[in-house]
Each structure stands twice: as C-alpha cells, then as structure tokens.
Amino acid sequence: MRKRDSRDYTQTIRRSLINGTITLFILHRAQLEPIYGGALTKTLRKFGYTMSPGTLYPLLHTLEQAKLLHSRTTTVQGRVRRYYKITPSGRDCYREARHTFVALMQEMLFDHDT
Numbered sequence: 001m002r003k004r005d006s007r008d009y010t011q012t013i014r015r016s017l018i019n020g021t022i023t024l025f026i027l028h029r030a031q032l033e034p035i036y037g038g039a040l041t042k043t044l045r046k047f048g049y050t051m052s053p054g055t056l057y058p059l060l061h062t063l064e065q066a067k068l069l070h071s072r073t074t075t076v077q078g079r080v081r082r083y084y085k086i087t088p089s090g091r092d093c094y095r096e097a098r099h100t101f102v103a104l105m106q107e108m109l110f111d112h113d114t
Contacts, residue, residue, distance in 0.1 A: 018049070019059075021101075022044070022049070022051065022059070023059065023063070024097050024098060024101060025044075026040065026059070026060070026069075026084075027063070027069075027086060027090055027093065027094040027097070028098070029043070030069055030084055030085060030090065031086040031090070031091055031094060034072075034083040034084065034085045035083065035085075036081050036084065037053065037057055037060060037082070038081075040056060041053070041056060060082075060084055063084075067087055067089050067090070068086070068087060068089055068090035068093055068094075069084040069086060069087060069090055070084070070085050070086075070087050071083060071085075072085075
C-alpha cells in the first residue's frame, strides 16, 4: 500500500476548499437571482476557475436534493434551461456557512501574530 505524502494532502485540501467555496458561491448567487449552469460557468471563468458541466450539474442537483435550491425549467430561444433559486433552508445554510467562512478568513488573513 502506497503511503500518502504531503503533496497528496495538499491536493486534497485544495480541492475540498475549492469545492466548498464554489458551493457557497452558488448559494450566494442563487439568493441574488435565479441562476442557471451556463451563467455560473461564465461567472466562475471570470474568476479564473473552470468547472466542467460534469462537475457543476451534479453539484446543482445535490443542492436541490438537499432542498437548498429549487429548480424550474423554461425554454429560451428554443432550448430548455433549468433555473435554480435558493430555498428558505438554503438561505439559512448560506448565512451560517458564510458567517463561518468569513470568521475563518479573517483569522487567517488578518492575524498578525503568525
């Protein structure tokens, strides 16, 4: 059995951080207005992050199954588009997660004792 080294853990931590941050970002955007996958992909790209549809859409479906998002379909220029809107549970989850995230970031970014 191969022993994991620090590079493996660094990659795991980085991936986990990005996935959690993107989940929080999706809830943030969904509380501002209804969102859809294509627009999220473009917005994330503006921030330098490329997310494949094979990663984004399962995440959106998971958030909907968890009752944090609700979706509806509509036809736009002959194509079916699924819009996601935050639910009351999603709004509560977002507020709590955002509060924790901000507190941790403040500790790491502004703690001058380290």
